[in-house]
Amino acid sequence: MNALTETCGAQRPGFEGRPHIGINSLPCFLGTDHEGCHRNAWGQSWERVPVPDVNVPDVVCVACGNPTGAPIEIGYVERVSGPGYVQHVCPDCLYERPALPTPSEQLRAM
Numbered sequence: 001m002n003a004l005t006e007t008c009g010a011q012r013p014g015f016e017g018r019p020h021i022g023i024n025s026l027p028c029f030l031g032t033d034h035e036g037c038h039r040n041a042w043g044q045s046w047e048r049v050p051v052p053d054v055n056v057p058d059v060v061c062v063a064c065g066n067p068t069g070a071p072i073e074i075g076y077v078e079r080v081s082g083p084g085y086v087q088h089v090c091p092d093c094l095y096e097r098p099a100l101p102t103p104s105e106q107l108r109a110m
Contacts, residue, residue: 006032012046063093 008028011018015025028038037045059071071088078084089096 008032008034008038010038010048012038012040012044013049059088061090061093062087063089063096066090 008030010028026040039045068090075087
């Protein structure tokens, strides 16, 4: 491998995104198309970790409790300590749960 070859750059699990300080945080120096375990410049090796699916929905429907990839905002809940939060429903539950007023609608009603 010469200096112009791109490296894999994967870091050990738990050290991703950290600065390269210390032996355990050094990235893999093997080529981008290598097979098998990763290896850093000190000869330490570690197994490949499957990459998580980035399309996993992170919004949960307040009506059915299931995660949804197409959330629809139905309301906003104020909290005494800390910021409020937005409530979402999935398209299937949209007509089953009444919409709550948003903060701007609450102000207009006063």
